[in-house]
Structures are given as C-alpha cells and as structure tokens.
Amino acid sequence: xxxxxxxxxxxxxxxxxxxxxxxxxxxxxxxxxxxxxxxxxxxxxxxxxxxxxxxxxxxxxxxxxxxxxxxxxxxxxxxxxxxxxxxxxxxxxxxxxxxxxxxxxxxxxxxxxxxxxxxxxxxxxxxxxxxxxxxxxxxxxxxxxxxxxxxxxxxxxxxxxxxxxxxxxxxxx
Amino acid sequence: xxxxxxxxxxxxxxxxxxxxxxxxxxxxxxxxxxxxxxxxxxxxxxxxxxxxxxxxxxxxxxxxxxxxxxxxxxxxxxxxxxxxxxxxxxxxxxxxxxxxxxxxxxxxxxxxxxxxxxxxxxxxxxxxxxxxxxxxxxxxxxxxxxxxxxxxxxxxxxxxxxxxxxxxxxxxxxxxxxxxxxxxxxxxxxxxxxxxxxxxxxxxxxxxxxxxxxxxxxxxxxxxxxxxxxxxxxxxxxxxxxxxxxxxxxxxxxxxxxxxxxxxxxxxxxxxxxxxxxxxxxxxxxxxxxxxxxxxxxxxxxxxxxxxxxxxxxxxxxxxxxxxxxxxxxxxxxxxxxxxxxxxxxxxxxxxxxxxxxxxxxxxxxxxxxxxxxxxxxxxxxxxxxxxxxxxxxxxxxxxxxxxxxxxxxxx
Numbered sequence: 344x345x346x347x348x349x350x351x352x353x354x355x356x357x358x359x360x361x362x363x364x365x366x367x368x369x370x371x372x373x374x375x376x377x378x379x380x381x382x383x384x385x386x387x388x389x390x391x392x393x394x395x396x397x398x399x400x401x402x403x404x405x406x407x408x409x410x411x412x413x414x415x416x417x418x419x420x421x422x423x424x425x426x427x428x429x430x431x432x433x434x435x436x437x438x439x440x441x442x443x444x445x446x447x448x449x450x451x452x453x454x455x456x457x458x459x460x461x462x463x464x465x466x467x468x469x470x471x472x473x474x475x476x477x478x479x480x481x482x483x484x485x486x487x488x489x490x491x492x493x494x495x496x497x498x499x500x501x502x503x504x505x506x507x508x509x510x511x512x513x514x515x516x
Numbered sequence: 517x518x519x520x521x522x523x524x525x526x527x528x529x530x531x532x533x534x535x536x537x538x539x540x541x542x543x544x545x546x547x548x549x550x551x552x553x554x555x556x557x558x559x560x561x562x563x564x565x566x567x568x569x570x571x572x573x574x575x576x577x578x579x580x581x582x583x584x585x586x587x588x589x590x591x592x593x594x595x596x597x598x599x600x601x602x603x604x605x606x607x608x609x610x611x612x613x614x615x616x617x618x619x620x621x622x623x624x625x626x627x628x629x630x631x632x633x634x635x636x637x638x639x640x641x642x643x644x645x646x647x648x649x650x651x652x653x654x655x656x657x658x659x660x661x662x663x664x665x666x667x668x669x670x671x672x673x674x675x676x677x678x679x680x681x682x683x684x685x686x687x688x689x690x691x692x693x694x695x696x697x698x699x700x701x702x703x704x705x706x707x708x709x710x711x712x713x714x715x716x717x718x719x720x721x722x723x724x725x726x727x728x729x730x731x732x733x734x735x736x737x738x739x740x741x742x743x744x745x746x747x748x749x750x751x752x753x754x755x756x757x758x759x760x761x762x763x764x765x766x767x768x769x770x771x772x773x774x775x776x777x778x779x780x781x782x783x784x785x786x787x788x789x790x791x792x793x794x795x796x797x798x799x800x801x802x803x804x805x806x807x808x809x810x811x812x813x814x815x816x817x818x819x820x821x822x823x824x825x826x827x828x829x830x831x832x833x834x835x836x837x838x839x840x841x842x843x844x845x846x847x848x849x850x851x852x853x854x855x856x857x858x859x860x861x862x863x864x865x866x867x868x869x870x871x872x873x874x875x876x877x878x879x880x881x882x883x884x885x886x887x888x889x890x891x892x893x894x895x896x897x898x899x900x901x902x903x904x905x906x907x908x909x910x911x912x913x914x915x916x917x918x919x920x921x922x923x924x925x926x927x928x
Contacts, residue, residue, distance in 0.1 A: 370621060371770075372862055399748060402862070402873055404888040420875065422862060422890075426762075429769050433862065454751025457898045465585075480578035480927060489586060496583075496590050 346428040348373045351395060359385055372422075374433040382419075382436055383446040389423060389432075390451060397423035397432065400452035405462040409440070409492045416440025417468060421448075444469040465490035528564045528572070543571065546909070550579055554657060554913045557923030561900075561912070568908050573901040577894075581927040588887040592852035593619050593693065596887070601687035603891060604925040606649050607642035607868040609678065612690045614865035617772055618874040619693050622861045623828065628820035631695035632774040633811045637708070638681065638690065639773070639865075640804040640811075644715075645674045646868030647755075647797040647804075650920040654794055655726060657917045658735045663725045667718055673711050680704035694829045695822025708812070716805060723798050733791065740903045740915035741789040750899040753892050754870025756919055759796045760788030766866040778810045790918040797920075827854055852882035869893055869920055893925040 348368060355363040355375070362378040363385065377385050389397040401422040408416055415437035424431050438445050447470040449455040459470045460479040467488035470476055478485065487494055532543045549560040558579035564572040584599045591599075600611035613635050620627060627635075648671045652664035675685040680703050682690040691697065726732045742752070747760040757764060763782045767775045783799030785792030822829055826845050835842035848854060858880045864873040873890030896919065903919075904912040 369860055374860070400751060401864075401871065402875060402888065402890040404875060404886075406877065406886045420888075422873070422875070426764055426769070431770075431862070433860070452751070453749040454895050454898065457894065461894075478578075480581040482578075489583065494586075496586055 346395070346425060346430045351432065354392065354395060355385070355388075358388060369433070372431050372433050374435065377434055377436050379419075379436045379438045379445050382421075382434075383448055383451070386421065386423070386434070386448050387451055395425065396427055397425045397430075399424040399426060400448070400454050400458075401431070403448075403455055403458040403462065405466040405468055405490070407466060407491045411437075411440070413440050414438075417443045417466060419445055419462065419468065438468065442469075443467060444471055446471050447473040449473055464488075467491070526562065528562065528574075531564065531572075537566070541567070548909075548912065550576075555916060556653060557921070557926075559916070559921065559923065559926075563909070563912070565909070568910075570904050570907055570909065570912060573904055573912075575897065575900060577897070578927055580923055584928045585887055585889065588884055590883055592854075592882045593884075594849075594852075596884075597691070598687065598689050600889075601689055602924050603889065603928055604646070604868055604872070604893070604922045605686060606922060607646035608686065608688045609638045609642040609690050610646075610865060610867050611872065612688060613639055613773070614863065614867070614872050615874060616691050616693060617865065618861055618863040618876055620823075621863050622857065622859055622876060622878065623693070623825075625694050625823050625825050625828070627695055627773070627823050628816075629774065630816045630818060630820045631822060633815050634696060634700060634821065635691070635773045636775065636778070636811050637808050638678075640807050641674050641677060641708075641711075643804050643868055644801050645671050646920070647801050648674075650868075650917070651726075651794055651797050652722070654736075654790070654914065654917045655732070657914050658732055660725065660729075660732065663722050667722050670711070670715050670718060673707065673715070677704055677707045677711065680707060692822060692829055694825045695820075697822075697830075699819050699821040708808070712805065712809065712812075719798075719801055727795065727798070735910075735914060736791040736794060736918070737789060738787070739790045739911045740907065740918065741787050742899065742903060743788060746899070746902075747788060747896075750902075751895040752870065752899070753896070754867065755796045755800060756788075756793055756896060757870065758782060759785035759792035761786050766864050766871050770864065772863070772865060777814065778807045780807050790914055793918045854882070856880055856882065864890070867892060869922065869925065870896065889928055891925045891928055893921050894928070897921050897926055 352366050359381060362381045363375055365376040367374055389395050401424045404420050406418040417438045417440060419436050421434040445468060447459055449459055457479060459473055460476060462468050463470060463476050464478045464481050465488060528545050535543060544565050546563045546565050548563055549555050550558045560576040562574045563570050588596050588599060597612050597615055600615045601608040603611050648667050652667050655663045678688050679685050680701055682688050742760055744760045744762050747757050761784050763784050765782045768782060780803040783796050785796050830849055831842035831845050836846045856878050859878055861876045862873060864871045870892030872892060875888040876884055877886040879885040903915055
C-alpha cells in the first residue's frame with residue numbers, strides 16, 4: 344500500500360498543527376511548507392515515524408528572494424525520500440533575510456553536513472548547532488555570499504558585452 | 517617573515533605535540549594532494565599519520581569550483597547543457613539528458629518513444645564509459661596497468677559513437693528540448709553494433725584479469741568497507757550504495773525515459789568494500805549492454821527523434837532561410853523568448869555515480885530562478901575521512917579511486 348499524501352498531511356497536522364501548511368502536489372512531488380523554528384522536530388518526526396519513514400535526505404539547498412518581505416527572504420528546501428514506499432517529499436521553509444539562521448539537521452542526517460556547509464558558503468545561512476560551519480567550495484578569506492541575488496555574476500564594468508541585446512535585462516535574468 | 521604571513525597552526529599540529537608514542541615515535545602530517553598523480557583530480561586531504569596508518573583526515577574541496585549554479589541563473593535553458601557536461605565529464609550524456617528531462621518535465625513535453633529509446637542507449641553507453649574508467653583506473657592504482665590500456669580503447673569507441681551522434685566527444689552538449697538535434701546516422705548504428713560485438717569479449721577478459729587475481733583481492737577485499745546504514749546516512753547512491761547491499765536505483769524506483777520497458781537486474785554487493793564496488797560496476801556494465809541490446813531490438817519504426825514542440829525546438833536550418841515562420845521561431849528560441857511556466861521541479865536520473873538530481877525553480881523568465889544540482893559525488897565524498905581512518909596510505913588511494921569521485925562533479 345503506497346503512502347498517500349493525505350496520510351502524511353494528517354499525521355503532520357495532528358502533531359504540529361499550524362506549523363505545517365500549504366500542502367500541494369507539484370508535478371510528481373508532494374510538497375509543503377513548515378515554520379523554520381520547527382524544522383528539526385518535523386524532519387526528525389518524518390524520519391522516525393514508523394509509517395512515514397522518510398529515512399533518506401536527497402537534497403538540501405538554499406534560495407534567495409530579495410524581493411520578499413524581510414521574514415521570507417531566504418528559503419531552505421529539503422528533499423526527503425522514503426525508499427520503502429518510494430515516496431518523495433519536498434519541504435520548504437522561509438527564513439529571515441537580515442539574520443538568516445535555522446537549526447542544523449546534520450545530527451539527523453550525516454549527509455546534511457556538507458550540504459549545509461555549501462548553503463552557508465553561498466547564502467550565508469547560519470545553521471545553528473552545525474559541528475563545523477565553514478566555507479566549503481569558496482576560499483576561506485571570501486567575505487561575500489556569491490549566490491545571493493545582489494552578487495553580480497560578472498564584472499559590471501565590462502563594455503564588450505551589452506546584455507540589452509540578448510534580453511538579459513535586470514528584470515529578466 | 518612576519519608572523520602575520522604565517523598560516524595558523526593546523527589542529528593536527530597540536531595533537532602531534534600532545535601525543536607521543538610509547539616507543540618515542542611521533543605522529544606526522546601528510547598532505548595528500550591537491551595535485552597528486554594518484555588522486556585523478558584535484559583533491560587535497562590533510563592526513564594525520566601514525567607511521568603508515570591514517571588516524572584522521574581532513575578533505576579540502578573546491579579547487580575547480582566554477583560557480584555553475586550562479587552561471588545557470590543567468591543563462592537560458594539551452595546554454596545550461598554545456599555546464600552539465602562539465603560536472604561528471606566521464607559520462608556527460610547522462611547529465612545532458614537529465615537536464616533535458618528536467619526541462620521537459622517543467623514544460624510538460626512528451627518525447628516520442630523512439631527518441632526515448634535513443635536516449636536510453638546513449639545514457640547506457642555513457643554509464644559503460646564511466647565504469648570503464650573507474651574500474652580500469654582502480655586496476656592502475658593497484659599496480660595492474662594492462663587492463664586499463666586494454667579496455668580504454670573501447671571508451672574510445674564509445675566516444676566515436678558520441679561523435680557520430682552529436683559531433684563532440686568528451687563534453688557532448690547532446691540533445692535538445694524534446695529529443696535530439698538530428699537523427700542518428702546509419703554510421704552511428706553501425707559503430708554501435710560493432711561495439712556490442714567486440715566489447716563483451718574484452719570486458720570478460722578484463723574481469724578475468726581482476727576478479728580472482730590474488731594481488732587484487734588482497735589489495736581490495738575489506739579495504740574501505742561501509743555498512744548499508746552508514747552509507748544511507750551519508751547519502752550514498754549509485755554503485756557505491758549498491759555495493760553495500762541496498763538495491764536503490766533511480767532507473768527502477770522512478771523510471772524515466774521508458775526504462776520500465778527493459779528487463780535488467782540491479783547488481784548488489786554485500787560488504788561495501790572496494791572489491792564489492794569493483795564487482796558491482798563490472799556487473800552493471802553487463803546490464804547496460806543488455807539494456808542497449810533490448811532498446812535496439814524494441815526500437816519503434818520510423819524516424820522520430822524529437823517531439824513536435826516548435827516553441828522550444830529549433831526549426832530545420834534550411835527552413836529558417838526560406839520561411840518566415842521558421843525564422844521567427846528560430847529567432848525567438850535563440851534569444852530565449854519562449855514561454856516558461858512558473859514552477860518548482862525536481863528530477864533525478866541515475867548518473868554514473870548515483871542519483872543526479874536537478875532542482876529547478878522558475879519565475880517565468882528566460883532563465884532559471886534557481887537551479888541546484890544534486891551531485892552524488894559531493895554528497896558521498898564527505899564519508900571519505902571516515903572510510904580511510906585506520907587504513908594504510910596506499911589503501912586511501914585505492915578507496916578514493918573505487919568511490920569514483922570526479923572532481924568536476926564534486927566542485928560544480
């Protein structure tokens with residue numbers, strides 16, 4: 344018996360109430376949002392509940408939304424996978440733009456260790472309780488967070504490239 | 517030199533000062549890499565050694581980080597395939613096809629059966645090429661050069677097939693949204709048939725050289741083992757996970773590109789050591805060959821090689837010069853003025869090393885709002901220090917090459 348979306352939704356609402364919301368099926372993946380301060384408890388619950396068993400962390404990444412209100416300027420996306428029932432879910436949680444921080448899940452999933460370091464490296468999100476939160480792909484001396492939208496991809500002073508001719512305007516890239 | 521210019525003391529230096537062995541010998545630090553001939557890429561590991569035994573390791577990665585995710589946020593979909601080529605460059609067609617399938621999932625495009633089968637063939641060829649490299653280099657690292665030289669000519673034959681299909685060899689940039697850029701030439705099929713005829717005998721011989729070889733067994737059995745629980749906790753996927761005994765394969769779990777039409781088994785190992793990883797890859801090559809044969813046998817009639825999606829698929833070049841409609845479509849596609857829905861998509865394919873995932877978020881503009889690559893190497897390489905603890909230095913090299921960590925994919 345496959346694991347149904349409604350079962351996941353019911354269990355989560357029962358245990359966490361208002362902290363889990365916005366359930367929807369996006370293409371082939373069941374997805375919902377959670378409150379950032381409950382992320383650890385919810386993911387631990389999803390992993391350990393005998394009927395949910397989301398035991399595998401597929402992916403973790405950050406996203407920057409500079410145009411959102413200040414409390415929703417960063418998002419962390421978790422992809423969990425239950426191999427027994429072959430069910431994937433996506434969890435999205437928004438965090439504050441001025442002081443982006445969220446609890447680490449690296450003590451639930453060992454694999455989250457480097458994925459969180461990568462997210463820290465590129466977005467500057469502070470994962471509270473992470474054992475070794477330092478840059479991973481960029482050099483340690485770097486002071487900016489390059490995947491934030493305000494960080495320019497190229498040197499702005501270049502004259503040999505005129506992006507207007509290629510539809511790459513500020514609003515459109 | 518000024519004090520300020522000196523790098524801070526490494527944490528291992530403190531351990532060395534504190535700990536002196538009973539016989540008066542000292543621990544030592546060894547830099548393995550960044551450029552070491554045996555590590556096949558730019559990996560640095562600072563090792564804390566007791567004689568020849570490794571007590572602890574600290575990997576540093578990012579030496580060839582090229583900011584693909586940032587570049588992808590500024591490029592239309594067409595220009596992102598060349599980026600995916602350069603991740604796992606040993607099997608770039610899998611990356612290319614994975615990316616096209618992600619875009620097709622976003623745009624709800626149904627690819628014709630024949631094009632799907634062609635994709636399966638090229639992806640399995642890529643898997644074979646990937647495993648040829650991994651296993652033969654593992655042989656080189658244990659001191660057996662012959663097998664490597666012998667099977668490497670078949671990787672060359674695979675590259676010749678790629679060349680017939682798309683014109684490129686290593687970084688293929690193969691395919692388009694909805695299928696391939698051109699139909700496969702008869703020469704491509706001829707070369708494929710020739711490969712299927714000649715390669716199995718060579719691979720059998722390669723296997724025979726290693727699988728019961730005393731020296732190879734001594735060097736690999738029980739070297740770098742990892743348990744199934746540990747492997748799953750560290751996010752292992754692909755052959756490295758299957759060597760530990762877990763039969764998870766994206767091709768079976770979430771079939772894409774008509775993988776459900778083919779019969780194949782998922783080879784699994786038991787102990788998750790270097791020898792099992794080697795054997796799992798060997799067995800996968802046989803399965804890949806069988807999938808290619810089945811795909812050729814079941815290949816639908818006709819010459820469909822792409823979906824009819826004029827909004828996204830470039831019109832034939834001769835029409836662009838003669839018909840207004842085609843010219844308009846050509847211009848719009850090249851300039852990236854194509855309709856893109858707002859969506860969040862995750863698509864995964866079974867890459868050479870495991871689950872290669874693409875998380876794509878669009879906001880309706882011509883470029884992705886966010887594109888994240890789930891790179892299997894990046895995720896499982898963090899288990900490497902754990903795996904080499906207590907091993908000998910020479911084992912560390914063998915474990916690294918049996919994990920098939922590809923620098924391009926690790927650093928993206």
